[in-house]
Amino acid sequence: MEFSELIRIPKLDGVTMHNAFHDPVDAMLCITSHHLILSSRKEDDQEIWLLHQSIDVVEKKMNNNNSNPNGGSLILKCKDLQIIQLDIGNTEDLHNVYYSLDRLSNLDNPSLMYPFFYRPMYTILEDGHNLFKPELEFSKLLASEEWRISTVNKDYTVCSTYGGTLVVPKCIDDDTLIAAASFREGGRFPMLSYRHENGAVLLRSSQPLLNNSNKRSRSDEKILNAVLGTTTKGYIIDTRSSNYANQCKAKGGGTEPDCNYPQWRRIHKSLDKISNCNGTVLESFSKLMDAVNDGTCSTDKWMSRLESSNWLTFIQGVLNAACLVAQCIDQEGVSVLVHGTFGLDSTLLVTSIVQVILNPDCRTVRGLQALIDREWLQAGYPFQVRNSKSCYTNIKNKQNQPTFVLFLDCVQQLYNQFPCSFEFTTHMLVLLFEHSYFSQFGTFLGNCEADRENLNISKTISLWSYLNRPDILTSLLNPMYDPNKATIWPSVAPVSLVLWNDLYLRWVITQTQNKKALSKTQSLIQHDKNLRSQATKLRKQLLDLQKEWDSIVAEDETIANDIDGA
Structure with missing residues (x-):
């Protein structure tokens, strides 16, 4: 496919542009293979470059004015949450621009996206694609006698969503890993996320498969018990309610049988609406932004709409679950396994926030990058399908889910309560939000490591290579940072949670x-x-x-x- 086939009108004059914090301006519109360029005719005025992939939805409104029946407006609702209106006076031009933008913003082939065409004008100082390899991230752990590197999944046949290099207990051989994978949904057997300074371990997995032919897996039990001493107890934190977990049993899933895991105690922390990928969280995000963009609301009504969106309720639920896990690990010295149904959305949310709470390194610039690389990219979070659409879309796809946005918001809540304990400001979190949806960098392409290998993203530039450039890094640093080695315990009371103004309100209230x-x-x-x-x-x-x-x-x-x- 040639991009020229999708561009019906490459240039158009006389477009009136409306966007936040600016008066309407007469602009020239240019459509290239990857960008929509809007340039004001006035000297020293604004010019906007929009990646087509940044457009969440294009809405078309025709003129109904009898005195001027031609033309209409295009409303560009973008994944960075801004809204731009383009008034076009000719009906044919309006349809041509709409067709072009609608097609170009909905390409589903990652190899046609901008990261494969982007050529930076600066020198690449380090290869971000290889910056956080498991061998480097867990080097201290691997130096011990307890853990080893396994390449059993190097061809991604054991688990299609895990990486090719895995850190596993040294006493567990590769055959045991293969057998355990067949017992877990999607092959996601218990995997190391973090080892605390007191020796307690954080693991993650998907639900066990308890069909008639495979009700027990001694290999799975062996992996879990390998991280425990002979008398030590562990916790299994199931991010589903007990009712939903029971419903999963009818489909061959469910929970670990207590009789086979006597050293492990199961606790349910209900995050069903995040785990199920049923579109509820995206609907909540949409309601939040509908309220934000409604300038006619009274204060009381706006607060009511914010509350009814349930966005902060989701934040509270994640922080609650993460604090419980952190307490088990830090204060009780007990190892924890976290899982939901598929071991993706709610699971990765909880294990990531636990590490920000417990590990001061995750509160640094590089530490947060390493956490995202390790706990989201290498763990197989499907960015390509989750972030293909955002809160403005009219397309109802249950695979679209703003789970990563929830993670960034939870980090923002921690930052708000402990502003001196983070090396970075929330500006870095906003950048991560944007680049996870659209980017000139290849870091968030694909749904797992196997996808990225097939796409050969080494041909693209890594976001980490860009963020760690000295001139960019300086703009991310928190001037109030005072390294804090201690665990940070956030308040999860509703009164302690705040709306992330720097993100959600930045196109409504000037920053x-x-x-x-x-x-x-x-x-x-x-x-x-x-x-x-x-x-x-x-x-x-x-x-x-x-x-x-x-x-x-x-x-x-x-x-x-x-x-x-x-």
């Missing part, structure tokens, strides 16, 4: 003052650092002078003693 305040804070802190540096230099100079003075005094005393002796 200029917030940016100025941050810039002023950074300037003051830098000035303070400069003063401290100067003070340190002065103290050193004073110490040097004192030493020199002491040396002169000592020399004078020696001379005086010599004279007295003579």
Whole structure:
């Protein structure tokens, strides 16, 4: 397919553009293979470059005015949550632009997307695609006698959604892994997520398959018991309600039989609406943004709509479950297995937030990147299908799910309660939100490592390579950061949870003052650092002078003693 086949009108003059915080402007519209370019005719005015993949939906509204029946408007609702209106005076031009944008924004072949065509104008300092390999991330753990690297899944036949390199208990051989995979939904056998400093381990998996021919798996039991001592107990945190887990039994799934896992105690933390991929979370996200974009609401009605969207309720549920798991690991010193049905959405949400709570490294720039790479990309979170559409879409696809947005919002909630414990600001979280939906980088392409290998994303640039450039990294750093090695325990009370204004309201309420305040804070802190540096230099100079003075005094005393002796 040639892109030219989809572009019916490459350039159009006389388009009136309406967007946030700007008066309507007369603009020229250009449609290229990957971008929609909107340029104002006035000098030194705005120019907007939109990736076609950033457009969630294109709505067409025809003119109903009798005095001007021609043309109409296109409403571009974007995955970064902004809304742009284009007024076009000619009906044929309107239809041609609509057709072009609708087709180009709905390409489903990743190899045709912009990351494979993007060529940076800067030098790549490090290969982000290979920055967080399991061998490097778990190097300290692998140096022990307890864990090893397995390549049993190198061709992705044991589990299609896991990576090719796995960290497993040293006492577990590859045959045991293969047998255990057949006992779990999608082959997602218990896998290491994190090992706490006290030795407790966090594992994740999918649900067990309890059909008539396979009611028990000694291999699965062996893997789980391998992380326990002979008398140690463990917890299985099931992110489904007990009722839903029982419903799964009718389909061959369910929960681990208590009689076969006597050392493990099961606890249900209901996140069913996230686990099931039933579209409920996307519907909640849509209701949230409908309320945000409704400028006619009274304050009371707006608050009511925010509450009825249930978005913050989902946040509260995830944080609640994560705190429970973190408490088991940190305070009880007990290993935990987390799973739902498929071991994807709710499972990865919980295991990721647990690590941000427990592990101070995950609160640094590189640590958060490593967490996302390890716990989402390598763990097989299907970004391609989950993020192909966002909150504005009219297409009802249960595979579309803003789970990763929930994760970023949960991190934002932690940041809001512990602002000095994070090396990065929420600006980095906003960037991650955007690039997970559309990007010039290949990091979030595909649904798993096997997909990315087939796509050969090594031909693309990694988002991590970009974010870790010194000039970009500086803009992400939190000026108030004070490294905190301790576990952070958030409040999960509703009154403690806040709407993420920097993300959801940024196209409704200008963030200029917030940016100025941050810039002023950074300037003051830098000035303070400069003063401290100067003070340190002065103290050193004073110490040097004192030493020199002491040396002169000592020399004078020696001379005086010599004279007295003579």
